[in-house]
Amino acid sequence: MAPVSDVLLIEANVDDMSPQLVGPLYDGLFAAGAVDVWSAPILMKKGRPALQISALAPLPAASAVERAFFEGSTTLGLRRQRLDRVVLSRSFAKVETGYGSVRVKVGALDGQVLGAHPEFEDCRRLAGKAGVSTREVLSAAAAAARKLLPRRSRRA
Amino acid sequence: MAPVSDVLLIEANVDDMSPQLVGPLYDGLFAAGAVDVWSAPILMKKGRPALQISALAPLPAASAVERAFFEGSTTLGLRRQRLDRVVLSRSFAKVETGYGSVRVKVGALDGQVLGAHPEFEDCRRLAGKAGVSTREVLSAAAAAARKLLPRRSRRA
Amino acid sequence: MAPVSDVLLIEANVDDMSPQLVGPLYDGLFAAGAVDVWSAPILMKKGRPALQISALAPLPAASAVERAFFEGSTTLGLRRQRLDRVVLSRSFAKVETGYGSVRVKVGALDGQVLGAHPEFEDCRRLAGKAGVSTREVLSAAAAAARKLLPRRSRRA
Amino acid sequence: MAPVSDVLLIEANVDDMSPQLVGPLYDGLFAAGAVDVWSAPILMKKGRPALQISALAPLPAASAVERAFFEGSTTLGLRRQRLDRVVLSRSFAKVETGYGSVRVKVGALDGQVLGAHPEFEDCRRLAGKAGVSTREVLSAAAAAARKLLPRRSRRA
Amino acid sequence: MAPVSDVLLIEANVDDMSPQLVGPLYDGLFAAGAVDVWSAPILMKKGRPALQISALAPLPAASAVERAFFEGSTTLGLRRQRLDRVVLSRSFAKVETGYGSVRVKVGALDGQVLGAHPEFEDCRRLAGKAGVSTREVLSAAAAAARKLLPRRSRRA
Amino acid sequence: MAPVSDVLLIEANVDDMSPQLVGPLYDGLFAAGAVDVWSAPILMKKGRPALQISALAPLPAASAVERAFFEGSTTLGLRRQRLDRVVLSRSFAKVETGYGSVRVKVGALDGQVLGAHPEFEDCRRLAGKAGVSTREVLSAAAAAARKLLPRRSRRA
Numbered sequence: 001m002a003p004v005s006d007v008l009l010i011e012a013n014v015d016d017m018s019p020q021l022v023g024p025l026y027d028g029l030f031a032a033g034a035v036d037v038w039s040a041p042i043l044m045k046k047g048r049p050a051l052q053i054s055a056l057a058p059l060p061a062a063s064a065v066e067r068a069f070f071e072g073s074t075t076l077g078l079r080r081q082r083l084d085r086v087v088l089s090r091s092f093a094k095v096e097t098g099y100g101s102v103r104v105k106v107g108a109l110d111g112q113v114l115g116a117h118p119e120f121e122d123c124r125r126l127a128g129k130a131g132v133s134t135r136e137v138l139s140a141a142a143a144a145a146r147k148l149l150p151r152r153s154r155r156a
Numbered sequence: 157m158a159p160v161s162d163v164l165l166i167e168a169n170v171d172d173m174s175p176q177l178v179g180p181l182y183d184g185l186f187a188a189g190a191v192d193v194w195s196a197p198i199l200m201k202k203g204r205p206a207l208q209i210s211a212l213a214p215l216p217a218a219s220a221v222e223r224a225f226f227e228g229s230t231t232l233g234l235r236r237q238r239l240d241r242v243v244l245s246r247s248f249a250k251v252e253t254g255y256g257s258v259r260v261k262v263g264a265l266d267g268q269v270l271g272a273h274p275e276f277e278d279c280r281r282l283a284g285k286a287g288v289s290t291r292e293v294l295s296a297a298a299a300a301a302r303k304l305l306p307r308r309s310r311r312a
Numbered sequence: 313m314a315p316v317s318d319v320l321l322i323e324a325n326v327d328d329m330s331p332q333l334v335g336p337l338y339d340g341l342f343a344a345g346a347v348d349v350w351s352a353p354i355l356m357k358k359g360r361p362a363l364q365i366s367a368l369a370p371l372p373a374a375s376a377v378e379r380a381f382f383e384g385s386t387t388l389g390l391r392r393q394r395l396d397r398v399v400l401s402r403s404f405a406k407v408e409t410g411y412g413s414v415r416v417k418v419g420a421l422d423g424q425v426l427g428a429h430p431e432f433e434d435c436r437r438l439a440g441k442a443g444v445s446t447r448e449v450l451s452a453a454a455a456a457a458r459k460l461l462p463r464r465s466r467r468a
Numbered sequence: 469m470a471p472v473s474d475v476l477l478i479e480a481n482v483d484d485m486s487p488q489l490v491g492p493l494y495d496g497l498f499a500a501g502a503v504d505v506w507s508a509p510i511l512m513k514k515g516r517p518a519l520q521i522s523a524l525a526p527l528p529a530a531s532a533v534e535r536a537f538f539e540g541s542t543t544l545g546l547r548r549q550r551l552d553r554v555v556l557s558r559s560f561a562k563v564e565t566g567y568g569s570v571r572v573k574v575g576a577l578d579g580q581v582l583g584a585h586p587e588f589e590d591c592r593r594l595a596g597k598a599g600v601s602t603r604e605v606l607s608a609a610a611a612a613a614r615k616l617l618p619r620r621s622r623r624a
Numbered sequence: 625m626a627p628v629s630d631v632l633l634i635e636a637n638v639d640d641m642s643p644q645l646v647g648p649l650y651d652g653l654f655a656a657g658a659v660d661v662w663s664a665p666i667l668m669k670k671g672r673p674a675l676q677i678s679a680l681a682p683l684p685a686a687s688a689v690e691r692a693f694f695e696g697s698t699t700l701g702l703r704r705q706r707l708d709r710v711v712l713s714r715s716f717a718k719v720e721t722g723y724g725s726v727r728v729k730v731g732a733l734d735g736q737v738l739g740a741h742p743e744f745e746d747c748r749r750l751a752g753k754a755g756v757s758t759r760e761v762l763s764a765a766a767a768a769a770r771k772l773l774p775r776r777s778r779r780a
Numbered sequence: 781m782a783p784v785s786d787v788l789l790i791e792a793n794v795d796d797m798s799p800q801l802v803g804p805l806y807d808g809l810f811a812a813g814a815v816d817v818w819s820a821p822i823l824m825k826k827g828r829p830a831l832q833i834s835a836l837a838p839l840p841a842a843s844a845v846e847r848a849f850f851e852g853s854t855t856l857g858l859r860r861q862r863l864d865r866v867v868l869s870r871s872f873a874k875v876e877t878g879y880g881s882v883r884v885k886v887g888a889l890d891g892q893v894l895g896a897h898p899e900f901e902d903c904r905r906l907a908g909k910a911g912v913s914t915r916e917v918l919s920a921a922a923a924a925a926r927k928l929l930p931r932r933s934r935r936a
Contacts, residue, residue, distance in 0.1 A: 018173060079680070204515065336603070429796060447539075487831075507667045555700060
């Protein structure tokens with residue numbers, strides 16, 4: 001199966017902080033070693049809208065990530081739990097489009113290629129240079145990246 | 157058809173205010189004459205989470221409601237548009253439950269009763285007195301309120 | 313410019329109805345002539361979570377759509393406003409994939425093709441037949457549909 | 469107390485997939501053995517809107533559910549954790565409404581009936597046959613289902 | 625590091641309950657001993673909008689909180705997992721504003737003060753008395769509370 | 781009252797586009813002349829999660845903004861309506877903090893100052909230089925900006 005690692009999910013509910021500070025908080029959490037950060041709109045007691053902010057931290061980064069939460073937000077408490085993280089094995093390839101070459105992240109499970117994902121920032125950069133929409137370049141890259149996929153045939 | 161009135165929908169996008177202040181802002185908007193207030197989570201430029209706050213104001217209350225927005229929130233601008241408001245004609249009835257009597261709002265369109273809605277605060281109060289859940293009293297009241305509805309038969 | 317038509321946006325905020333009923337409400341609104349229906353999570357007074365439900369109705373369907381709101385939901389009031397609706401001129405094409413042929417909706421503005429969108433239900437059906445994921449067929453169809461697009465070159 | 473079972477919560481954050489594919493992804497997860505599937509709007513790094521997709525899998529289905537995530541979505545990684553699942557003991561009953569008979573799911577804790585829930589699909593089907601709204605049949609069934617509940621009296 | 629305690633996160637997905645009942649459900653969960661309660665909008669199978677409701681319970685309160693879920697909502701099942709809870713050590717101070725004195729919650733990590741948060745209800749009450757917005761009093765209190773913070777200087 | 785201008789609100793519901801493209805779409809809409817852009821999670825027909833994307837355009841920019849929608853997203857149709865936009869009259873000031881000087885946007889209605897908002901990007905930049913959190917600098921700037929406000933006394 002896919003490689004597994006042991007990580008901590010660290011979360012805070014924040015209802016008394018300007019949402020402007022969410023961006024710098026994300027930056028601080030990544031700088032402290034988080035491998036992923038996200039948030040969701042929630043409803044807290046007394047009908048207060050709030051944000052639940054989540055960070056995924058490798059064990060050695062945990063206490064730095066916790067400190068980043070307390071420094072970058074107004075929260076007075078965190079929740080913390082252990083999780084397994086399952087990831088596809090990843091490799092990189094390159095595809096050509098009419099706008100230039102784009103890196104592609106290829107994910108495989110048990111040796112079988114399951115997805116080929118053009119690097120978004122490459123597409124954005126090429127779109128800017130060509131004066132077309134990022135949508136157009138991403139679409140071109142996704143079409144080109146299909147050649148990296150095997151014809152799947154589960155039933156045949 | 158149903159009675160129609162002319163109202164203003166006044167809206168602000170707020171991304172730099174503690175969500176704690178949403179409750180007092182609602183109170184201020186209602187106090188200024190708004191007939192309805194609600195909010196929705198949105199995503200603003202630079203990936204900032206924010207709230208869109210909406211108030212419905214009869215025309216004579218419009219400028220007081222606008223002032224309430226500017227005093228109770230951090231917004232520097234509002235959007236404002238005219239809307240029609242269509243409401244069922246409403247009357248009130250009372251139903252008996254095992255927990256006490258509950259007021260019921262009855263809505264009708266062109267003389268046809270379309271809904272009978274137990275007053276939530278009555279249910280909550282009776283639930284507290286009886287030591288049962290509000291869910292139980294609301295369910296009892298909703299069952300009792302069905303007697304106020306005609307058997308509907310669109311096709312027959 | 314793109315063709316424009318005059319439609320009504322009809323909306324209700326619903327906080328006292330089981331969310332199970334949202335599906336049948338959508339069906340009722342479409343059956344009454346709505347051309348689009350959607351909803352968004354909102355927060356109403358007293359901190360109550362609710363749904364704002366929106367329907368777009370051509371003028372002749374307006375009163376049937378309003379009735380569908382009142383019959384299919386618990387709302388006692390609606391908001392209604394006039395909007396312009398701007399649509400790309402649309403035509404249909406067909407593309408071949410390794411899984412069968414897929415219809416493609418082609419949108420153009422002032423004679424310039426801007427998008428070519430595989431019909432989702434075609435992809436889903438072919439995926440079921442081939443025993444692959446809908447994602448795989450949609451990806452194949454999107455790649456094939458690129459041939460229907462001109463090479464865009466705004467700056468050149 | 470209520471019966472408990474050991475399950476896995478498997479989750480992915482997806483920001484690079486057409487939301488059209490959420491429906492087929494749910495289908496694939498259920499087909500692989502998930503007992504529940506849901507999603508929530510989230511905000512990822514760089515201010516990107518995304519979906520967090522969650523599936524609950526009995527232990528023996530876990531690896532099939534993980535594979536369904538990787539095949540049906542664009543995700544390159546999953547989170548996985550053990551949970552207890554506490555369920556009411558359930559039985560089924562039938563109630564009569566003016567529109568036909570409706571199955572009712574009855575939930576009990578330590579022998580005490582706590583809820584009686586009309587089967588939604590029965591209500592929808594009967595509503596279609598009778599030409600009334602699903603709301604009307606569900607309301608009738610809920611009123612009838614109250615007879616299956618004991619008069620609760622926590623304090624008496 | 626900060627004090628840690630062992631708690632249970634108990635969650636339910638609810639798609640067949642009037643959102644009006646969310647308020648009383650929160651009240652019931654807190655009354656049963658929950659230390660925090662929140663909810664998030666989710667999308668369940670068959671495209672149904674729903675709410676995920678979460679409660680944090682100290683171990684001794686767990687079974688009362690579970691019962692409160694089953695009595696106050698329509699759910700037939702719960703998810704339950706152990707979490708660590710990390711909290712700043714807290715103390716209380718008082719600050720003076722032009723509107724009266726406001727209590728301030730001061731949070732510290734390893735002896736270092738990281739935040740000083742005016743009590744919202746104090747601000748709301750003083751605002752009502754002074755006839756100004758809660759925003760104004762909260763802003764005054766936050767400015768006054770800054771004196772409780774050390775000048776932070778991570779790099780110096 | 782506050783200055784009013786006539787603008788267009790242009791909106792699209794998008795359910796078949798990778799959310800990665802939301803960022804470049806925002807950029808394209810602003811480049812075309814939009815004065816504000818935001819989005820909200822919605823639920824479309826067949827239970828599909830989607831985004832409603834909104835742009836506010838001065839009348840002369842309207843057709844460029846519409847074209848940016850069609851080029852940067854997959855939408856085949858837009859909604860368009862006229863709105864009034866009410867804005868506070870704005871001026872700029874500067875305040876000193878321990879971290880450097882910060883620009884402050886001051887909003888007034890009928891000559892009365894209602895808010896003084898530190899420029900977020902100034903705070904972020906100074907925080908980076910000082911090695912403290914943006915939260916800390918914003919808090920310092922907000923405290924300093926209070927001196928620009930009159931003591932409000934609605935009742936006195």
